[in-house]
Amino acid sequence: MSKYLLKSAVAAIALLCAAPIAAQELILGLRAGPDSIDPHWSTLGSQAEALRHVFDTLVDVDETLQLKPGLAVSWEPVDDTTWEFKLREGVTFHDGSPFTAEDVKFSIERIPAVTGPMSMTLYTKYVDSVEVVDDYTLRVTTKGIAPALPNDFTRLFVVPSETGMEAGNEEFNSGEKAIGTGPYTFVSWQPKGDMVLERYADYWGEAPAWERVVRKEIPDDAARVAALRSGQVNMINYVPASDYLAMQNDGDIETFVSDSIYILNVQPSVKDEEPQPITVDGEPVDGNPLQDKRVREALDLAINRDVLVDVVLEGLGTPANQLMPEGFFGYSDKIGEKPYDIEKAKALMAEAGYPDGFEVDFTCTNNRVPGDAVVCEALAQMWSRLGLTVNAQALNGTVFFPAAAREEYTMAMSAWGTLTGEAAYTYGAMVHSKDDEKGFGNFNRTGYSNPEFDEVFVRGTQTLDPEERRKLYEQASEIAMEDRALIPTVILQTVWAADADTLDFTPRVDQETRAYAITPAAAQ
Amino acid sequence: MFGFLLQRLIQAAIVVFAMSVIVFLGVYAIGNPIDVLIDPGATAEIRENLIRQYGLDQPLWRQYLTFVGNVAHGDLGTSMVYNIPVTDLVFSRLPATLELVFVSVCIATFVGIPAGLYAGYKPDTVGAKAIMALSVLGFSVPTFWIGMLLIMGFAVQLGWLPSGGRGDVGTLLWIRTSLATADGWSHVIMPAINLSLFNMGLLIRLTRAGMVEAMSTDYVKFARAQGLPDRQIVFRHILRNISIPIVTVFGLELGSTLAFAVVTESVFNWPGVGKLIIDSILQLDRPVMVSYLVLVVILFVLINLTVDLVYARLDPRVRLRGGGE
Numbered sequence: 057m058s059k060y061l062l063k064s065a066v067a068a069i070a071l072l073c074a075a076p077i078a079a080q081e082l083i084l085g086l087r088a089g090p091d092s093i094d095p096h097w098s099t100l101g102s103q104a105e106a107l108r109h110v111f112d113t114l115v116d117v118d119e120t121l122q123l124k125p126g127l128a129v130s131w132e133p134v135d136d137t138t139w140e141f142k143l144r145e146g147v148t149f150h151d152g153s154p155f156t157a158e159d160v161k162f163s164i165e166r167i168p169a170v171t172g173p174m175s176m177t178l179y180t181k182y183v184d185s186v187e188v189v190d191d192y193t194l195r196v197t198t199k200g201i202a203p204a205l206p207n208d209f210t211r212l213f214v215v216p217s218e219t220g221m222e223a224g225n226e227e228f229n230s231g232e233k234a235i236g237t238g239p240y241t242f243v244s245w246q247p248k249g250d251m252v253l254e255r256y257a258d259y260w261g262e263a264p265a266w267e268r269v270v271r272k273e274i275p276d277d278a279a280r281v282a283a284l285r286s287g288q289v290n291m292i293n294y295v296p297a298s299d300y301l302a303m304q305n306d307g308d309i310e311t312f313v314s315d316s317i318y319i320l321n322v323q324p325s326v327k328d329e330e331p332q333p334i335t336v337d338g339e340p341v342d343g344n345p346l347q348d349k350r351v352r353e354a355l356d357l358a359i360n361r362d363v364l365v366d367v368v369l370e371g372l373g374t375p376a377n378q379l380m381p382e383g384f385f386g387y388s389d390k391i392g393e394k395p396y397d398i399e400k401a402k403a404l405m406a407e408a409g410y411p412d413g414f415e416v417d418f419t420c421t422n423n424r425v426p427g428d429a430v431v432c433e434a435l436a437q438m439w440s441r442l443g444l445t446v447n448a449q450a451l452n453g454t455v456f457f458p459a460a461a462r463e464e465y466t467m468a469m470s471a472w473g474t475l476t477g478e479a480a481y482t483y484g485a486m487v488h489s490k491d492d493e494k495g496f497g498n499f500n501r502t503g504y505s506n507p508e509f510d511e512v513f514v515r516g517t518q519t520l521d522p523e524e525r526r527k528l529y530e531q532a533s534e535i536a537m538e539d540r541a542l543i544p545t546v547i548l549q550t551v552w553a554a555d556a557d558t559l560d561f562t563p564r565v566d567q568e569t570r571a572y573a574i575t576p577a578a579a580q
Numbered sequence: 581m582f583g584f585l586l587q588r589l590i591q592a593a594i595v596v597f598a599m600s601v602i603v604f605l606g607v608y609a610i611g612n613p614i615d616v617l618i619d620p621g622a623t624a625e626i627r628e629n630l631i632r633q634y635g636l637d638q639p640l641w642r643q644y645l646t647f648v649g650n651v652a653h654g655d656l657g658t659s660m661v662y663n664i665p666v667t668d669l670v671f672s673r674l675p676a677t678l679e680l681v682f683v684s685v686c687i688a689t690f691v692g693i694p695a696g697l698y699a700g701y702k703p704d705t706v707g708a709k710a711i712m713a714l715s716v717l718g719f720s721v722p723t724f725w726i727g728m729l730l731i732m733g734f735a736v737q738l739g740w741l742p743s744g745g746r747g748d749v750g751t752l753l754w755i756r757t758s759l760a761t762a763d764g765w766s767h768v769i770m771p772a773i774n775l776s777l778f779n780m781g782l783l784i785r786l787t788r789a790g791m792v793e794a795m796s797t798d799y800v801k802f803a804r805a806q807g808l809p810d811r812q813i814v815f816r817h818i819l820r821n822i823s824i825p826i827v828t829v830f831g832l833e834l835g836s837t838l839a840f841a842v843v844t845e846s847v848f849n850w851p852g853v854g855k856l857i858i859d860s861i862l863q864l865d866r867p868v869m870v871s872y873l874v875l876v877v878i879l880f881v882l883i884n885l886t887v888d889l890v891y892a893r894l895d896p897r898v899r900l901r902g903g904g905e
Contacts, residue, residue, distance in 0.1 A: 091661050099619040173617040173634065173660050175626050225663040247662050247669065248859060249851050250745075272745065272849075275859075278728060279849045282743040286735035423862075454862055458611020495623035 080267035082571055085280045085289035089273040093228040093245055095213030095236070096167045098174040101475070104211060105568040106271060109253050110150075111213040111236030114141065114160060115206050119564045120383055121317065121477030123206055127155065127214055127237065131206050133520050134195065137184070139205050143192040147260045149216050150241045157188040162217035164196075169221055179208040181495070201518045203525055207476040239264045239572045248273050253571070264572035271571070284309070284553055291559060293569050295551035296426060297370040303553055312552040314563030317384075317473035318425050319376045321486075322435070322543040324352055325466045327503035332417040332466040341414060346466070350408040352540035357401035358442040359435065361394060364546050368434045369427050372551065376544035378537050379472065379482050381565065386479025386516075386529030391537050394544075401442055413443030419459075420469040422450035425548055432469055435545070463501050471548065475566070479529040483513055487536045504541040585885075592881040599877050601644070603870045608640050613660060613864035634660065647870065656874075657867030661860070666871040670853060676746055677845070677852030679757050681838050683772035685779065692783030693826070697814060699784065700791025711784060718781025727774045727847035734770060741770050744849035771848040775841055779833050786829055790822030823894050831887035839876045 088102035095107045116126035128141040147155040164186050167176045182202035187195040198205060219233050227233040234242035239261060240253035251271040255264055272289060274280040277296045284292045295303065295311065303309045324346040325331060333340040345351050361375035377394045380387050405413065418436055422429035429450035436448035451459075460468055474482045489505035490497035494514075509532055516528035536542070550567045560575045607613070614630050631637050635646065650657060656666040695715075699708040735743035747767030750760030758764025794800055795818070803813045842854030853872065860868035 092663060097663065172663055173614055173630055174619050175622060175630055177626055177629075178619055178622050181623065181626070229664070246672070246851065247664075248855065274744065274849045275855075276846045276849060279731075279744050279847055282728075282731045282736055283745075283849070286731075286739060286743040288735075288742055288745070452862070454616055454864055455610055458613075458615040458864075461615040462611065492624040495625060498622065498624045498627065 081270070082266040082268070082291075082574060083270045083272065083289045084569060084571065085272050085274045085283045085292040086569060087273075087275055087277075087280065087294040089248065089251055089271060090245070091247070092172075092225045093231075093234045093242060094170060094223075094225050095215065095228075096163070096170050096176050097172045097225060099176055099178055099211065100174055101567065103174075104213075105570070106251055107213060107236075108238065108568070109240040109269070109571060110234060110238045110242045111215065112147075112238050114209040114212045114214060117210050117477060117566070119314075119562055121474075121565055123210065123477075126210075127160070128194075128209075133203075136201050136520065137198050139196045139198065139202075140189075141194045141196070141209075143194060144260060145192055147237050148258050149237050150235045150256055151216070152258075153216060153218070155214070155216075155237050156191040157194040158191075158217045159214050160194050160212075161186045161188055162219070163212060163214045166215070166219070166221060170224060176211070179211045182208065201520060203517065203520050203522075204476065204478060204480050207478055207481075210476065240269060248275075262572075265575045266571060269571040281553075284555075287555075291552060291554040291561070291569070291574065293550070293552050293567070294426065295553045297372050297551075299553075300372060300551050301370060308556050309553050310556040310559075312554070312561055312563045313372070313549055315374055315381055315565055316548050316550045316567050317381060317475065317477075317565050318471045318548045319379060319381070319473070320425070320428060320431050320469055320471050320545045320548065321379065322355070322545060323465075323468045323470070323502050324355065324540070324543070325463070325502050326352075327463075330466040331464050334466060335415045336410070336412070338415075345408065345410060345414060348408045349540065350404040351410065352543065354401040354404040354408070354442060355439060356394065356540050356543050357397045357404070358438050359394070359543070359545055360396040360438060361546060362396070363438075364431055364434055368430050369546065369548070372549040373427070373546040374549065376547045378533050379486070379542060379544055380474045380479060380533075381547050384474055384477055384479065385526060386483070386533055388530040388533040388537075390530070390534055398441055405442060411443075413445065415445040415447070416467055417447045417449065417465070418467045418469070419449045419451060419456065419465045421453045421456045421471070424453045424456075425471040427546075427548060428469070428471060431545060435469070460501055463503075465501070468501070469545075473566075479533065480513075480517055483529070483532055483536065484517070487532075487541050488513055502541070504539070506535065506539060506541070509535045509539070509541075584888075588881065588885055592878065595881070596874050596877050599873050600647070600870055603873055604640065604644050604647070604866075607864060607866050607869065610864065612636055613866060616864050617660070647867075651874075656871040659860075659865055659868050661863050661865045661868075666867050669856065669868065670872060670875060673851060673853045673856050675755070675757060676850060677838065677841055677854060679759050680768060680772055680775060680844070680850055680852060681834070681841060683759070683768050684775035684837065685834060687772060687776040688779035688783055689830075691776075692780040693787050693819075695780075696784040696787025697791055697819070700788040700795065701810075701814065703788070703792060708788075712788070715781040715784040718777040718784075721777075723774060723778065723843045724847050726777060727771070727844060730770050730774055731847070742767050744771075744847075746851055771844050771850055774848070775837060775844045779830075779837065782829060782833065783826065786826050787822065790825065791818060794818045794822055820894065824891060827887055827890050827894065831883050831890075835880045835883045838879060 090103045090106040091098050091100060095111045113126045114128045116124050118124050127144055127147065129144050130142045131139055134140045143157055149155060164180055164183055167180050171177055182198045182205055184197045184199045189195055214237065216235055223233045229245065231242050239256055239259045241256045243252040243254050245251040253269040255267050274283055280292045281299045283289045300311060303311050326347045328344060330344040330346065334345055335341065365373040365375060375394065377391050378387065405411065420428055420432035432450050433448050436446035439446045472482065484496045485499040487504060487509065488496035489510055490500050512528055512535065513532040516525050516532060519525040519528060552561065552563060557577050560577050614627060614636060618627060635643060658665055659669055662669060695711045699711045702708055731743050734741045745767060747758050748761040748763040749756050749758050752760035758768055800813060803817060841852060842858055845852045845854040857872050
């Protein structure tokens with residue numbers, strides 16, 4: 057009898073332990089979460105990623121950042137300065153009220169009133185006025201020609217017009233105003249804590265697989281990995297390279313790897329006087345050697361991108377040959393793979409008058425993206441083969457970015473992601489000459505200015521025909537890369553990990569972890 | 581007593597003032613928070629607008645005066661990142677840190693002091709030597725490393741305890757705390773042990789030293805000669821006499837444990853104020869940084885004040901010098 061009891065007790069305990077974390081619940085361990093539940097507060101990627109579950113955007117993007125319908129089913133330019141959006145019918149907000157064009161108009165107009173230091177006005181800067189034609193048709197008049205408006209609206213989260221202008225973060229954080237049309241309804245959230253979501257029964261799209269989703273914010277890499285290994289969460293993002301290697305040999309854990317949009321770019325200052333002196337034998341050299349295209353080309357040729365990927369990044373990267381990953385709008389196929397040729401590089405340096413190289417400071421971030429500091433040090437070593445003395449310095453982003461904004465670095469490296477999936481975002485900010493009036497070049501810290509590039513690029517921004525525009529952007533890519541305006545090194549990859557054979561997930565280049573795109577693994 | 585309090589408060593005010601100036605200067609020297617926070621796609625116009633909106637275009641002294649003015653009205657400012665009042669932000673995280681520190685200090689005290697007493701009472705036994713060896717480990721091995729080992733052992737390998745987070749929160753005596761639920765305790769116990777190790781090592785060594793010294797003093801010899809049981813000698817006489825250094829160090833350590841539990845909080849993903857301040861530093865969220873440090877200063881002052889009051893209770897001579905009650 058007692059034996060029987062013991063057996064059944066053991067069986068019961070085994071059952072209890074083996075029971076999967078409530079089959080309908082998905083618990084995610086994520087590096088970052090939202091700063092607020094107000095979808096118009098911040099442009100931060102982690103903010104958009106989290107709020108996407110509750111709110112829908114007017115235009116959506118697929119795994120490779122190509123546009124696809126969201127709350128708008130179609131969009132087209134009516135004339136040079138007007139875009140018309142056709143909206144989806146039969147969509148309801150979580151409080152049951154129907155979604156109409158008024159809500160979109162309200163959302164666009166609300167942004168300037170409530171946005172924070174990471175200003176969402178970035179995505180509405182081309183909007184001049186919004187006109188509601190009927191319940192499901194909306195016309196947006198733009199300031200000048202704005203071919204990228206639908207790209208900008210991939211971050212336009214729609215809230216009901218009843219929200220009212222005075223509603224702020226508090227009303228959203230408490231859940232009172234956290235009403236969207238998204239696949240999940242908001243349950244609760246704490247700053248830097250858990251965000252809890254529940255499936256919305258009347259969602260217009262495909263019903264998500266999980267009844268309940270908990271997004272746990274675990275910024276520490278080791279803590280996140282431990283949470284997965286101890287079974288506290290079903291899936292984690294941003295697996296560090298060292299753990300990735302261990303997981304490869306671990307049958308209990310499955311990893312998902314994808315290219316990201318983030319590329320580490322070297323930014324050589326080409327100003328007449330370099331911010332930090334470049335020296336030969338301790339003496340500052342005349343003029344700025346980096347102004348010489350041969351020197352920049354030599355720096356480029358001396359980078360062994362395969363070594364960066366295979367050795368330095370433990371395989372978690374792809375060599376980059378331009379400022380955007382392949383397939384993005386404006387990526388040029390004509391730019392071939394970047395060769396590694398140290399002899400040619402040395403010859404170019406000698407030709408430019410620096411046969412013995414020079415000494416230069418090289419600054420980068422050490423906490424912004426995985427691998428930034430190690431790539432930085434590896435580059436310094438690669439350039440030392442060229443005869444240069446490179447003082448590599450990896451700094452915390454808190455220190456790096458303000459100083460970079462003051463243009464205090466002669467050579468810097470930081471990660472850049474083409475968030476909108478098209479070239480205007482990247483080239484307009486980093487390569488176009490600094491021009492506050494046109495709003496271009498605000499992240500051009502190198503002083504690079506090429507009238508030919510500017511002309512081609514600006515023509516692109518004013519062309520509504522997509523094919524024509526694509527060609528112009530590709531041409532702009534070619535000019536900038538030929539000039540070595542910036543030197544792209546590697547495309548970083550992102551790793552997710554989950555318990556083996558439990559989940560199906562297609563990684564995205566924008567690194568977003570969308571709970572409704574994760575499904576239980578198909579039965580075997 | 582009143583004069584003593586007043587003197588303490590004036591000191592505190594000066595420290596708080598100096599602290600806020602240092603933090604302000606420090607953040608100002610690093611640069612504009614907007615450059616850390618701003619989205620890469622923002623135009624120069626958007627940037628200028630933001631700088632103006634947050635008053636960062638003003639000269640430093642004016643920004644500082646505005647801050648002081650707000651504090652005078654009881655307003656510690658609003659977080660730039662979360663756009664909620666700093667006081668709300670800090671106080672929403674404080675209970676988590678307090679309960680962690682409370683449990684850790686209890687562990688340190690109720691394990692450390694008896695262990696120290698034992699090690700001092702019978703210094704030549706194997707047990708005493710083992711305690712002393714472990715106490716050295718307690719404050720010489722880095723906290724984060726022990727934390728990782730604990731996680732690897734008890735969470736990942738054995739699966740007994742959760743690897744991080746705060747767990748279910750219940751209500752105990754009108755306070756929302758995870759100490760009210762079993763799940764909460766399972767979450768708090770590992771980080772608390774981790775956080776207690778340093779203090780425990782310190783308490784063990786202090787207590788032992790005091791004990792060894794006291795054992796050879798005359799009053800202990802007389803007490804023994806009188807035939808008092810050892811238990812009474814140790815707990816009623818020796819412990820009381822060696823308490824003053826213990827209380828001093830305990831007070832100091834309590835303050836720094838509270839203020840800088842950040843390593844343990846990071847490793848165990850504990851949602852306390854330590855993590856909040858680190859996040860704020862990484863984003864140059866100045867209102868939170870300044871207010872938090874000011875709160876820490878106030879905290880230290882309060883703890884030291886309490887320590888002084890406890891002295892008075894323990895040692896009558898202190899009470900007399902304090903001016904009488």
